[in-house]
Amino acid sequence: MSSPASDASTGAExxxxxVRLNRWVTHHSDWTVPVAQVRVLAQIDDWGEARTSDLARAERCSQPTMTTRLQQLEALGWVARARDRQDARATPLTLTDAGRAVLADARSARTRVIDTLMAPMDAPRRQRLQAATRALRELLDAAYNQLPPTRRSP
Structure with missing residues (x-):
């Protein structure tokens, strides 16, 4: 059985x-879209549609900052405003086909970097990494399922 101290050090590690892997992949990817824009596109993609206030909360930024980001994405044609049938004042945002393409390109670029890192790994090591990835996904899925729907922002 593990001790709380070893669990804490495992969590920190x-x-x-x-963080280091994400930084490495971001630095070595061949895409030019700012990371903050890709994160917003990914968040909208995960949710299907999103309000400015929810995106600001998820990204831990002010609503004016998120509004500026969304205006940039809208000007690029990557997001579009929709009508909320239940709240006429709300304007949820959705990805356009162009926004989905940009996000797919960014994800592909990041995947290529990971694939290059993993290329020299032997089969047993890859299998351990796949098992660890599944364990992390299960951990996150369980955590998100414990939250009320309004707090489930990945």
Whole structure:
């Protein structure tokens, strides 16, 4: 059985590795779209549609900052405003086909970097990494399922 101290150090190490991996992949990817824009596109893609206030909360930025980001994405033709049938004042945002294409390109670029990193790995090591990835996904899925729907922002 593990101790709380070893669990804490495992958690800290896990976060450090994930942050470093994300930084490495971002730095070595061949896409030019700002990371903040890709994160917003990914969030809208995950949710299907999103309100400015929800996106600001998910990205931990002010609503005016998110409004500016969304105006940029809208000007690029990557997001579109829709009508909310239940609240006429609300204007949820959705991805356009162009926005989905940009997001797919960014994800592909990041995947190519990961694939290059993993290329020299032997089969047993890849299998361990796949098992660890599944465990992390299960951990996150369980955490998100415990939250009320309004707080389930990945």
């Amino acid at each position: 896990l976060l450090d590795v994930i």
